[in-house]
Amino acid sequence: MTEHQVIEKRCSCGHCCQVEFPKDVRSRVSYGTNIRALVTYLSCVQFIPYKRLTEVLRDCFGVKLSQGSVDNILQEMSQKTLSVYNEIRNRIEQSRVVGADETGENINGELHWMWAWQTTNLSYIYSDKSRGKLAIDKHFEDGLPNSILVTDRHASYFNMNVADHQICLAHILRDLTYLTELDTKQTWSSRLAELIREAIHKRKTELWENIDRISILERFENLLTTCTDNLHQKIIAILKSLTKFKEYVFKFLFDPDVPYENNASERAVRNLKVKQKVSGMFKSETGADTYCQIHSITQTAKKNNQNPFSAILAVANI
Numbered sequence: 001m002t003e004h005q006v007i008e009k010r011c012s013c014g015h016c017c018q019v020e021f022p023k024d025v026r027s028r029v030s031y032g033t034n035i036r037a038l039v040t041y042l043s044c045v046q047f048i049p050y051k052r053l054t055e056v057l058r059d060c061f062g063v064k065l066s067q068g069s070v071d072n073i074l075q076e077m078s079q080k081t082l083s084v085y086n087e088i089r090n091r092i093e094q095s096r097v098v099g100a101d102e103t104g105e106n107i108n109g110e111l112h113w114m115w116a117w118q119t120t121n122l123s124y125i126y127s128d129k130s131r132g133k134l135a136i137d138k139h140f141e142d143g144l145p146n147s148i149l150v151t152d153r154h155a156s157y158f159n160m161n162v163a164d165h166q167i168c169l170a171h172i173l174r175d176l177t178y179l180t181e182l183d184t185k186q187t188w189s190s191r192l193a194e195l196i197r198e199a200i201h202k203r204k205t206e207l208w209e210n211i212d213r214i215s216i217l218e219r220f221e222n223l224l225t226t227c228t229d230n231l232h233q234k235i236i237a238i239l240k241s242l243t244k245f246k247e248y249v250f251k252f253l254f255d256p257d258v259p260y261e262n263n264a265s266e267r268a269v270r271n272l273k274v275k276q277k278v279s280g281m282f283k284s285e286t287g288a289d290t291y292c293q294i295h296s297i298t299q300t301a302k303k304n305n306q307n308p309f310s311a312i313l314a315v316a317n318i
Helices: 031-043 050-061 066-094 133-137 155-159 169-182 188-205 215-225 233-244 263-279 285-303 308-316
Strands: 008-010 015-019 097-107 108-116 123-128 146-150 162-167
Touching: 031 050, 031 066, 031 097, 031 285, 031 308, 050 066, 050 162, 050 233, 066 123, 066 146, 066 285, 066 308, 097 263, 097 285, 108 263, 108 285, 123 285, 133 155, 169 188, 169 233, 169 285, 188 215, 215 233, 263 285, 285 308
Parallel strands: 097 146, 146 162
Antiparallel strands: 008 015, 097 108, 108 123
8 A cells, every 4th residue: 555645835925835646646545556456357357246355355455445446446447458358359350260159147137148259369258138140240240251150050150241160069969969868769869979979080180181071971961861750859850950050060171270169169158157156147237248348358368378367457557
């Protein structure tokens, strides 16, 4: 803590001269960049709710902040991170391979959605009332025309303007495992699962030029044209879905930069669920937006082997 005192002196002519406070001292109590960065870190990286955060600061550091001051600090940091946040979005838009996922969130009792868009070194997260294409268009008006988009089979992603798609095979394998257990008399789901695992294994272990892609695609086509007379309705449903998206199942065999699963995007939204589990819910859309914005900065810092607290501190010093 630093205490500033100003000295005043009355001149013989009667005029009172007073020294000015430093520019960053704007009120009787001003919190420095370290405190502001720590508040932001504890709230957005460690997911600590406002009330418990004020208790941590009081008990550990003797700093007595109100919950209102915590919110004011986060709003100020939100403004400072805006330019960096927009730059992350711009770089996502220019990336060749992008993963995306979305998850539900509770804002003051109402269902909203948090969207995560990520690459190997970028994370861009935002909140919206919609789970449809409208929520995408607000942030990516022109789509991702230069990107191969890796996602699940949520319809909104396939209405975007993108270079190409790869659907997440981890989702497909989980579905196929369930279908195999659901109907033990059929072998269609287990044969397709075996084919997908074989393709993934070849991608991991064989030389790129030695992968027999034609054979894999032919076997896949044969499975899609299987007679469905005796199959369970849920198996027929996934068969029809894969027929619709068949061009996007084995895209990873034709481009070494494209992953066969979307686990990175699922990890990107996992912490959003942890935040809600710890804090219960967001009280306002502004609070959710602030969290998403700062969380995008810290997650991008982690992906680039940077200390998230140092990244927040750098922004606080702007």
